[in-house]
Amino acid sequence: MLLNLIIMVSILLIGYLWGKHDGRIEGYQRGVVHVPLLLREQSLEQGYCLLCKEELENKSFSNNEKTYFS
Amino acid sequence: MSPTIFEWIVNIIAVLLCAFAVKLMDDYLDVDLDARGEHPNFTHRFGKGTPIYAMLSLALAASSNAPLSLPLFFASYSIGMFHDVKEFFPSGLSGLQESMLIFLIGLLLWGWQSMFFSLFFILSIQLFDDYLDIHTDQLTGYRNFAHRFGKTECLLLSLLSLLISWWLDVLFFFPALIGAIIFYCLIFFYQGGKSSCY
Numbered sequence: 001m002l003l004n005l006i007i008m009v010s011i012l013l014i015g016y017l018w019g020k021h022d023g024r025i026e027g028y029q030r031g032v033v034h035v036p037l038l039l040r041e042q043s044l045e046q047g048y049c050l051l052c053k054e055e056l057e058n059k060s061f062s063n064n065e066k067t068y069f070s
Numbered sequence: 071m072s073p074t075i076f077e078w079i080v081n082i083i084a085v086l087l088c089a090f091a092v093k094l095m096d097d098y099l100d101v102d103l104d105a106r107g108e109h110p111n112f113t114h115r116f117g118k119g120t121p122i123y124a125m126l127s128l129a130l131a132a133s134s135n136a137p138l139s140l141p142l143f144f145a146s147y148s149i150g151m152f153h154d155v156k157e158f159f160p161s162g163l164s165g166l167q168e169s170m171l172i173f174l175i176g177l178l179l180w181g182w183q184s185m186f187f188s189l190f191f192i193l194s195i196q197l198f199d200d201y202l203d204i205h206t207d208q209l210t211g212y213r214n215f216a217h218r219f220g221k222t223e224c225l226l227l228s229l230l231s232l233l234i235s236w237w238l239d240v241l242f243f244f245p246a247l248i249g250a251i252i253f254y255c256l257i258f259f260y261q262g263g264k265s266s267c268y
Contacts, residue, residue, distance in 0.1 A: 002237045009233060013226040020220070 085249025087131035094124035144176035145188035190235035197228035
């Protein structure tokens with residue numbers, strides 16, 4: 001009975017550590033994909049482009065970006 | 071009073087006295103750290119007499135039940151050193167070396183069952199204490215086990231250690247657990263929330 005409990009808690013702990021480890025890797029990969037888009041979105045909202053460092057007034061927008069700001 | 075109940079009460083008292091001895095020693099060593107974090111500390115009350123009262127308390131614990139209280143004290147000492155494994159102590163040994171040496175001496179004197187029971191029991195309490203104190207220790211800049219391993223890992227490891235200690239010594243487990251809980255409650259009411267006892 002007690003030994004079974006010890007085994008169960010050990011499995012729970014190993015499972016938790018495994019899940020946390022995998023979750024951290026997956027979260028990092030998602031972050032790598034998501035953060036540049038998020039930063040660009042925020043910079044465009046503030047009136048400049050993060051990639052070319054130009055003010056929005058001086059830049060000729062593509063059709064998609066014009067739609068985004070209208 | 072039946073002999074069994076009397077034995078239980080004596081064992082609980084032995085654990086309480088041993089815990090008090092360790093608490094006093096811990097407070098004496100951590101007086102600066104506790105002052106920084108504005109934690110209550112027994113050294114403010116007992117002053118220079120703190121280690122003397124700790125010794126007296128340990129002597130009383132050993133007189134009540136030496137095979138229970140002394141391995142608990144050895145284990146507390148060993149685990150306490152684990153926070154400073156690389157630091158060198160007045161003995162000339164590092165924290166890790168001193169910790170291993172004290173544990174080996176405990177093994178020779180009290181046998182593997184008592185020492186491993188005590189080690190896992192104290193480890194469980196230390197981990198649970200670190201889990202509770204994660205925010206207060208963070209304020210003083212002290213990295214406890216909960217910071218190093220994570221909060222949930224710390225709690226699960228504490229539970230696992232407690233179960234292993236129960237499995238290792240069924241006879242001494244419950245008096246030790248009841249003694250530890252009573253001591254925690256007393257410290258909680260006396261010091262208003264600061265729970266560190268081992």
